[in-house]
Amino acid sequence: MKINVFKSADEVLSGLAEYFVETANQSIKGKGKFSVALSGGSSPKKLYELLASDAFKNRVDWNHVYFFFGDERNVPHTHADSNYLMAKTALFAPLNIQESHVFPVDTALSPEAAAEKYTQEILAFFGSEDLRFDLVLLGLGDNSHTASLFPYTPVLHDKTASVKSVFLQDQQVFRITLTAPLINKAFNIAYLVYGEGKAIAVHHIIEDEEDIDNYPAQLIIPEEGGDLQWFLDEPAASELSHKSA
Ligand SMILES: O=C1O[C@H](COP(=O)(O)O)[C@@H](O)[C@H](O)[C@H]1O
Numbered sequence: 001m002k003i004n005v006f007k008s009a010d011e012v013l014s015g016l017a018e019y020f021v022e023t024a025n026q027s028i029k030g031k032g033k034f035s036v037a038l039s040g041g042s043s044p045k046k047l048y049e050l051l052a053s054d055a056f057k058n059r060v061d062w063n064h065v066y067f068f069f070g071d072e073r074n075v076p077h078t079h080a081d082s083n084y085l086m087a088k089t090a091l092f093a094p095l096n097i098q099e100s101h102v103f104p105v106d107t108a109l110s111p112e113a114a115a116e117k118y119t120q121e122i123l124a125f126f127g128s129e130d131l132r133f134d135l136v137l138l139g140l141g142d143n144s145h146t147a148s149l150f151p152y153t154p155v156l157h158d159k160t161a162s163v164k165s166v167f168l169q170d171q172q173v174f175r176i177t178l179t180a181p182l183i184n185k186a187f188n189i190a191y192l193v194y195g196e197g198k199a200i201a202v203h204h205i206i207e208d209e210e211d212i213d214n215y216p217a218q219l220i221i222p223e224e225g226g227d228l229q230w231f232l233d234e235p236a237a238s239e240l241s242h243k244s245a
Pocket residue numbers: 039040041042043044070071072083138139140141142145146147148
C-alpha cells in the first residue's frame with residue numbers, strides 16, 4: 001500500500017489524474033485496452049472534470065478506455081443522485097466517449113436484477129481473460145464505507161467476485177455495488193479522499209484493528225500482484241500517525 005499525501009485538494013486531484021493517465025497508458029500499451037471502475041459521490045466529480053480538461057484530455061487514447069461503475073444508487077440515470085449522470089456530465093460527454101465503452105448499471109430493473117445483470121455484463125466483458133479491472137477508483141464516506149459497502153450490511157460478508165444490491169436501513173434506499181472480492185482482484189486500486197471530515201475514517205481504515213462491520217473499507221486488500229494507493233490531502237491525512245506506508 002502506498003499513501004500519497006498532498007498539501008491541498010487541488011494537488012491531490014492532479015496527483016490522481018497523473019496516476020490515472022500513467023495507469024491507462026501502461027494498460028493500453030500492454031494489452032490495447034484499459035478498464036476502469038469509477039467511484040461516485042461528490043469527491044470524484046472534480047477528478048473527472050480535470051481528466052476531461054485541456055491539461056489531460058489528450059494524454060490518453062480514450063478510444064481504448066472502458067468505463068464501469070464501482071457502485072450506483074437505485075435511481076434513474078437522469079436523477080441528480082445518479083453516479084452515471086455525474087460521470088456522463090463531467091467526463092463522458094466532454095470527451096465524446098462512445099456509448100459502447102460505457103457500462104452503466106441498469107437501474108430500470110429491480111436492484112437484485114440490476115446487480116445480476118451487471119455481474120453478467122462484467123463477466124462477458126472480460127470473457128476468457130482474468131476478471132480483473134485495470135483500475136478501481138474508490139472514495140471513502142465519513143462512516144468508513146467505500147463503493148456501497150456500508151457498515152453492518154450483509155454484502156460485507158459476501159465472498160463472491162460479483163455485484164450485489166444493498167439495502168440501507170437508515171436511508172430506506174437500495175444501492176448496487178461491486179463486492180470487495182471483485183474490487184480486490186483489480187490490478188490497481190486508488191482511493192481519492194480529501195477534506196478534514198474524512199480524517200477519522202481514514203485513520204480507522206489504515207491504522208485501526210480490523211473491524212469490518214464498522215469500517216467496511218478495511219475489506220479492500222488487493223490480491224497478489226495488485227497495487228493499492230491512497231491519494232489524500234493533508235486534512236484527510238491529519239489523524240494518521242504514519243503518513244506513508
Ligand atoms: O455514496 C458514496 O460515497 C462514497 C464517498 O462519496 P463522497 O460523496 O463522500 O465523495 C463514494 O465512494 C461512493 O462511490 C458513493 O456512491
